Amino acid sequence: MIKNFFTRKRTWGVWGIPVVVIALLFWTDPDRGGSTRDMLMNFITVGIAFTAAHFLRKFVFDYIKLSDHVKEAKNGNIASAIIVLAVTIFICVAALIFSTRAHAQDVRTYVPAAAERYCPMLQDQRSQLWQGHPMPAALCSLVEQESCIDLKHSKCWSPVSRLKTDREEGAGFGQITRAYNKDGSIRFDALAATKLLDAGLSEWSWSNVYQRPDLQLRAIVVINRDCYMRLSRLVKEPSEVLRMCDAAYNGGYAGMQSERRACGQRPGCDPQKWVGNVEHVCLKSKVRWKGYGQSACEINREHVFNVFDVRYQKYVRFVQVKT
Numbered sequence: 001m002i003k004n005f006f007t008r009k010r011t012w013g014v015w016g017i018p019v020v021v022i023a024l025l026f027w028t029d030p031d032r033g034g035s036t037r038d039m040l041m042n043f044i045t046v047g048i049a050f051t052a053a054h055f056l057r058k059f060v061f062d063y064i065k066l067s068d069h070v071k072e073a074k075n076g077n078i079a080s081a082i083i084v085l086a087v088t089i090f091i092c093v094a095a096l097i098f099s100t101r102a103h104a105q106d107v108r109t110y111v112p113a114a115a116e117r118y119c120p121m122l123q124d125q126r127s128q129l130w131q132g133h134p135m136p137a138a139l140c141s142l143v144e145q146e147s148c149i150d151l152k153h154s155k156c157w158s159p160v161s162r163l164k165t166d167r168e169e170g171a172g173f174g175q176i177t178r179a180y181n182k183d184g185s186i187r188f189d190a191l192a193a194t195k196l197l198d199a200g201l202s203e204w205s206w207s208n209v210y211q212r213p214d215l216q217l218r219a220i221v222v223i224n225r226d227c228y229m230r231l232s233r234l235v236k237e238p239s240e241v242l243r244m245c246d247a248a249y250n251g252g253y254a255g256m257q258s259e260r261r262a263c264g265q266r267p268g269c270d271p272q273k274w275v276g277n278v279e280h281v282c283l284k285s286k287v288r289w290k291g292y293g294q295s296a297c298e299i300n301r302e303h304v305f306n307v308f309d310v311r312y313q314k315y316v317r318f319v320q321v322k323t
Contacts, residue, residue, distance in 0.1 A: 064083065107151060107306075107310055107311060108310055108311070108313065108314060109314055110151055110314070111314055111315070112144065112148060112151050112152070112156045112157045113157075114156065114157035114158060115140065115143075115144065115157045115315075118143070118157055118159075118173070118213065118217070119140040119143075119157075119315060119318045120318055121213070121214070121217055122139055122140055122143065122173075122217045122220065122221070123136060123139070123140070123318055123319055125214070125217045125218045125220075125221050126139055126221045129198075129218070129221045129222065129225060130221055130224075130225045130228075133225075133228075134238035134239065134242060135238075135239065135242055135308075135312070136319045137312055137313075137315035137316045137318065137319050138242055138246070138307055138308060138312055138315075139220060139221065139224065140315035140318060141306070141307045141308070141310075141311035141312045141314075141315050142174070142220065142224075142246065142249065142307050143157060143173045143174060143220065144156070144157065144311050144315075145303055145306050145307050145311060146161075146170075146173065146174050146175045147161040147172070147173055147174075147175065157173070158172075158173075159172050159173060159210060159211075159212075159213035159216055160172070160210045161173065161175070162210070163175060166180075167179060167180050167182075168180070171191075171206075171209045171210060171216075172209060172210060172213070172216040173213070173216045173217060173220060174216060174219060174220040174223070174249075176190050176191050176194065176209065176216070176219060177190045178190065178191065178206065190223075191204065191205070191206060191209065191219075194219045194222060194223055197222050197223070197226050198218070198219075198222045200215075200218055201215055201218060201219060201222065203215065204219070223249060224242075224245055224246075224249065227244075227245035227248050227249070227253060228241055228242065228245055230253075231244055231245060231248075235272050236272060237272065237273070239308075240272065240273055240274050240275075242308070243274040243275070243279075243304050243308055244256055244260070244274050244278065246303060246304045246307050246308070247259075247274070247278075247279075247300055247301075247303070247304050249303075250299070250300050250303040250304075251284060251296065251300040251303075255283065255284065256278075258283055259278055259281050259282065259283050260278050262281050262283060263277055263278045263280075263281040266281065269281060274304070279301055279304065282297040282300065282301060284296040284297040284300055285297060
């Protein structure tokens with residue numbers, strides 16, 4: 001019996017190959033098992049969803065013996081074939097519903113697994129470079145906003161998170177970006193610009209950007225610190241400065257300043273305040289980008305709202321001891 005178990009092709013197909021694949025995934029995991037763990041959890045969730053769907057089908061259609069209808073369908077019975085198809089559709093829809101609910105996470109409270117490792121590292125960098133940060137947890141919520149398509153995605157809070165098109169590349173925790181002209185020349189290189197702000201980034205380059213999470217995190221602190229130092233001379237309230245700098249992080253400092261200037265020219269608009277004022281004066285494109293479903297203006301405003309009003313509070317615990 002045991003001998004037959006190990007010689008059957010089914011055994012190796014069901015157990016042997018998956019074990020080898022999982023071992024290889026762990027071996028090549030850039031996050032020391034974190035990405036593979038999240039991937040396996042997704043598979044387990046799907047399996048649980050299909051199990052739940054199966055029992056729901058048994059409960060709803062307890063009078064249908066599916067195996068009998070499968071045999072009849074194979075023999076050409078159209079009615080049985082329709083029943084099998086209907087039950088299959090029911091199971092798939094139920095599994096989709098269960099899977100969606102199982103994967104759903106409250107973005108205001110759920111902290112991605114990788115954040116438990118990297119958010120403290122980010123705060124260590126911030127403690128070294130910017131001890132007076134008024135709302136240090138915002139740096140962590142910024143990383144989540146930049147790198148997490150989904151809170152349980154394998155690249156959420158990952159140094160190898162990457163957005164790549166033929167005209168642009170965004171890398172890592174903060175999606176540091178370089179953009180190209182049509183002829184292939186560099187139009188914009190945020191990495192090169194950021195290196196000019198801090199000597200501690202001298203070793204950072206596009207050849208090692210994904211292998212240096214420490215420098216990625218340092219760059220996030222440096223970029224936001226530089227904006228804060230520049231803008232705090234003009235805007236009095238620290239929380240407003242941080243929101244404006246978040247808008248600048250996503251859409252550019254010059255663009256943000258142009259919007260402040262335009263706000264100052266409008267009756268009742270205070271360029272010293274983001275919420276309810278500058279946020280409503282968007283000079284960016286209102287045309288929705290193909291593949292994004294949002295315009296540059298919508299993305300920019302959502303970025304600030306998510307960082308400070310949606311994701312922020314759950315990261316406060318990472319900075320309650322060390323500030």
